[in-house]
Amino acid sequence: MSKANFPWSSSRRIQDEPKQGSFNKDTHSSTDDPKVVNNNTTSLASRRRKKLQQIAVSRIKSVLTTLHINRPVSSSSSSSSSSSDLRHLGSCPKIIGTLFGYRKGHVHFVFQREHNTTPVFFIELATPITNLVKEMAYGLVRIALECDKEEVVVQEKNNKRVKIRRKRLLEEQIWRTYCNGKNCGFATKREIGLNEAKILKTVEPISMGAGVLPGFNGSGSGSEGELMYMRAQFERVVGSRDSEAFYMVNPDCHGTPELSIYLLRV
Numbered sequence: 622m623s624k625a626n627f628p629w630s631s632s633r634r635i636q637d638e639p640k641q642g643s644f645n646k647d648t649h650s651s652t653d654d655p656k657v658v659n660n661n662t663t664s665l666a667s668r669r670r671k672k673l674q675q676i677a678v679s680r681i682k683s684v685l686t687t688l689h690i691n692r693p694v695s696s697s698s699s700s701s702s703s704s705s706d707l708r709h710l711g712s713c714p715k716i717i718g719t720l721f722g723y724r725k726g727h728v729h730f731v732f733q734r735e736h737n738t739t740p741v742f743f744i745e746l747a748t749p750i751t752n753l754v755k756e757m758a759y760g761l762v763r764i765a766l767e768c769d770k771e772e773v774v775v776q777e778k779n780n781k782r783v784k785i786r787r788k789r790l791l792e793e794q795i796w797r798t799y800c801n802g803k804n805c806g807f808a809t810k811r812e813i814g815l816n817e818a819k820i821l822k823t824v825e826p827i828s829m830g831a832g833v834l835p836g837f838n839g840s841g842s843g844s845e846g847e848l849m850y851m852r853a854q855f856e857r858v859v860g861s862r863d864s865e866a867f868y869m870v871n872p873d874c875h876g877t878p879e880l881s882i883y884l885l886r887v
Contacts, residue, residue, distance in 0.1 A: 716741075717828075718855040718867060718882075721820060722750035724846035729817070730882070732791075732855070732867070737825055740813055742791045746798055747806035750849055756800060757879065765883045766796040766808055770863060790865055790884055820848065829853045829872060855882075863887075 719731040728750045732742040744766070756762050771787055796808040813821075823834060831851040855867040856878075863886035868878040 714857055715870070716855055716857055716867070717852070718869065719821065719824060719850065719852045720753075720880075721824075721848060721850035723848055724751065726750060726846075728753050729811075731813075731817075731821065733821075736828065740821070743811050743813055743817070744796065744808050745811050746808045748798065748800060753800070754849070761877060762880050763801055763883070764881070765799040765885065767799070767885045767887055768793040768796050770886045787862075790863060790886055793886065796884075820850070824850055824852055827852050853880075 713734055717733045717736050719733070720728065721731075722728045726749070728746040728748050730742070730744050730746070731740045733740050746764075753762070792810075794810045796810075798805040798808045820834075829852060831849075834848040834850065854870045856870055858866045858868070860866065865884045867882040867884075869880040871878060
């Protein structure tokens with residue numbers, strides 16, 4: 622039979638071809654749609670932008686933390702920051718204590734609320750650090766720091782008598798020092814300088830321990846010999862406005878503390 626006897630077959634094939642072509646055209650247009658491509662690129666770009674912002678914020682936080690401990694301390698800003706830190710100290714039961722000094726130098730004590738916070742108390746004793754090491758080698762060490770209690774000053778303001786409150790105990794400047802009952806001269810409250818800030822930054826990862834930092838004096842010359850340090854956690858006990866005690870916490874969590882520091886205002 623000839624195709625002339627089946628006229629519908631050719632017409633059907635002709636009608637089906639455009640449908641197939643239109644289907645292919647639709648599929649190609651859906652995949653090559655510029656709107657879809659633009660949406661994908663914008664989503665990837667936004668994700669990358671958010672990731673870069675997070676990385677930048679984390680780096681800025683780390684830099685600010687480093688600058689917070691390494692920044693130089695001026696006389697005006699140091700007094701205001703130390704007083705604010707003392708207010709934040711409150712009744713904190715445990716603090717970080719660091720004892721350090723050069724082999725040919727004096728003993729320095731630093732108390733911090735946390736291992737990386739601004740020191741709340743920094744004092745220099747007249748006692749050589751070698752003598753303190755010998756005392757600790759023999760047994761328990763008790764250090765008592767005493768200062769004079771100033772009288773309450775009364776001033777008249779607008780025909781009213783106003784009492785000026787005394788300083789906080791940790792804000793006193795001059796202390797008489799006694800080590801195991803022996804008079805060891807005077808101790809002076811100091812402010813953290815660049816060299817002390819570098820020392821604290823070096824021992825910051827250490828929670829408890831003792832050791833030597835060779836030739837550490839900020840310039841690297843090591844003229845005063847090796848730097849000896851001891852770092853531990855201290856238990857703080859507030860007796861009154863005029864008395865506080867700091868007991869070094871032993872690693873074994875029992876027994877008598879090897880080092881105790883008492884602050885008294887008499």
